[in-house]
Amino acid sequence: MSSSVAVIEGIKLSNSTLPPAIILGGDHNALSIARSLGAAGIEVYAINYPHADVRYSRFCKWINLPESVAIAPESWAAYLLGPESDHLRGAVLLAASDEAIELIAERRQALSAKFTLDLSNPAAQLCMLDKLCTYRAAEAAGVPTPRFWVAETREQIKELEAELVYPLILKPLLGHKFSKRFSGSYFVAHDFKELLDSFDAVDSAGIRTFLVELIPGSDDRLCSYYTYLYESGRNLINFTKRIIRRYPVNMGSATYHITDDVPRVQELALALLRQVGLLGVANVEFKMDERDGKLKLIECNARFTAADCLLVASGLNLPLFVYNRLTGRAHAAPSSYRLGMRLWKPVGDFAAYGQLNRMGLITFRAWIRSVMHPQIFPVFRWNDPLPSIVSCARLIGYVWSRLTTNLGSRNGAAARLRLSRLQQPSTSPLTITVASDIHTHTEPPIELPRKQTAGR
Numbered sequence: 001m002s003s004s005v006a007v008i009e010g011i012k013l014s015n016s017t018l019p020p021a022i023i024l025g026g027d028h029n030a031l032s033i034a035r036s037l038g039a040a041g042i043e044v045y046a047i048n049y050p051h052a053d054v055r056y057s058r059f060c061k062w063i064n065l066p067e068s069v070a071i072a073p074e075s076w077a078a079y080l081l082g083p084e085s086d087h088l089r090g091a092v093l094l095a096a097s098d099e100a101i102e103l104i105a106e107r108r109q110a111l112s113a114k115f116t117l118d119l120s121n122p123a124a125q126l127c128m129l130d131k132l133c134t135y136r137a138a139e140a141a142g143v144p145t146p147r148f149w150v151a152e153t154r155e156q157i158k159e160l161e162a163e164l165v166y167p168l169i170l171k172p173l174l175g176h177k178f179s180k181r182f183s184g185s186y187f188v189a190h191d192f193k194e195l196l197d198s199f200d201a202v203d204s205a206g207i208r209t210f211l212v213e214l215i216p217g218s219d220d221r222l223c224s225y226y227t228y229l230y231e232s233g234r235n236l237i238n239f240t241k242r243i244i245r246r247y248p249v250n251m252g253s254a255t256y257h258i259t260d261d262v263p264r265v266q267e268l269a270l271a272l273l274r275q276v277g278l279l280g281v282a283n284v285e286f287k288m289d290e291r292d293g294k295l296k297l298i299e300c301n302a303r304f305t306a307a308d309c310l311l312v313a314s315g316l317n318l319p320l321f322v323y324n325r326l327t328g329r330a331h332a333a334p335s336s337y338r339l340g341m342r343l344w345k346p347v348g349d350f351a352a353y354g355q356l357n358r359m360g361l362i363t364f365r366a367w368i369r370s371v372m373h374p375q376i377f378p379v380f381r382w383n384d385p386l387p388s389i390v391s392c393a394r395l396i397g398y399v400w401s402r403l404t405t406n407l408g409s410r411n412g413a414a415a416r417l418r419l420s421r422l423q424q425p426s427t428s429p430l431t432i433t434v435a436s437d438i439h440t441h442t443e444p445p446i447e448l449p450r451k452q453t454a455g456r
């Protein structure tokens with residue numbers, strides 16, 4: 001890698017006898033892992049995309065690959081398996097993204113010769129990455145799922161037209177492949193034409209998908225189960241949480257979580273995980289279908305998730321538990337966690353409130369009441385402020401860019417309208433009314449996800 005020499009950013013190496021940890025990929029979960037391990041005196045490194053928040057944490061040493069190659073996970077593998085990482089030999093390698101899971105699973109033999117890897121069944125991990133494989137495994141395990149259909153061509157979709165239901169999710173088999181090309185995690189179609197248009201878009205991008213019924217009901221019907229599975233398939237940890245809100249509503253990422261004790265979710269999750277033989281860290285998400293009262297599978301993650309900081313704050317320090325287990329330190333599994341702990345993304349949740357308010361589903365007073373609790377934030381920490389400062393600066397820059405772009409678009413449209421009127425022949429005296437010109441230009445309406453009312 002002579003053309004892509006890596007540079008380590010951060011403080012000087014410590015003399016700690018503990019092996020370092022390397023966090024591969026991830027977003028808020030990578031930041032949480034770095035803080036959990038760094039606070040325990042463990043030397044932490046991160047390999048990630050250049051914009052990752054973990055880069056700015058005082059608990060992490062950033063491995064600075066040149067931006068021309070850092071955006072490709074293949075370059076992460078090249079660094080790890082190349083001579084530049086020899087000083088990290090023996091480090092604990094932790095996956096914090098789907099790309100990292102895929103990379104480690106496919107190169108496990110080579111990586112395990114140099115680094116300490118977590119307990120894993122690579123075939124099971126890759127099955128959990130593949131959403132269609134996950135759903136088929138759930139069927140085999142007797143775990144309820146939404147209705148789903150497999151259609152790999154436009155013609156096959158047309159053959160299914162009579163039995164499809166809407167809204168319908170066009171779900172990618174590999175979510176991280178989809179996210180590189182499109183915003184969000186999937187497309188939602190509200191009619192057959194929209195489905196065909198969405199399929200054409202993903203098909204032209206070479207992304208394989210299948211069709212999944214969108215379960216009706218509000219986002220607070222979503223819940224998750226977390227565990228760590230040992231070689232015998234025994235679950236060493238049990239943790240459940242619920243989602244309060246997401247943005248966009250019914251299709252976006254969670255903006256507000258709460259720890260809770262959700263009945264029966266453990267039984268269903270373990271049935272799926274043991275069906276595929278998954279080992280190590282695992283998370284399974286379900287949604288309660290109000291039509292039949294059943295919890296139905298949404299997805300499974302064989303890694304740390306974005307809500308990791310909520311687990312840590314609730315008394316379940318999963319990153320430290322995994323690290324201690326792999327390095328032979330005392331690692332008694334946490335036997336309990338605190339209920340009612342909340343993880344809040346203020347900006348995203350305010351956007352969720354705005355959308356729900358326009359739909360007539362929440363008032364400002366009700367939203368304020370819902371957030372008047374002690375909160376955990378995914379980025380902000382008093383003892384590690386720089387990631388949140390950088391994140392806020394990016395948000396301000398984004399908002400300013402949008403404002404100036406919209407202002408320029410409006411001014412440009414008004415100018416073009418006046419010019420067109422000036423160029424039109426007229427037998428009457430020319431009159432230009434600025435207020436009228438501005439009024440005739442309106443921004444295109446925002447297409448909101450439709451309110452789900454079926455089965456309520």
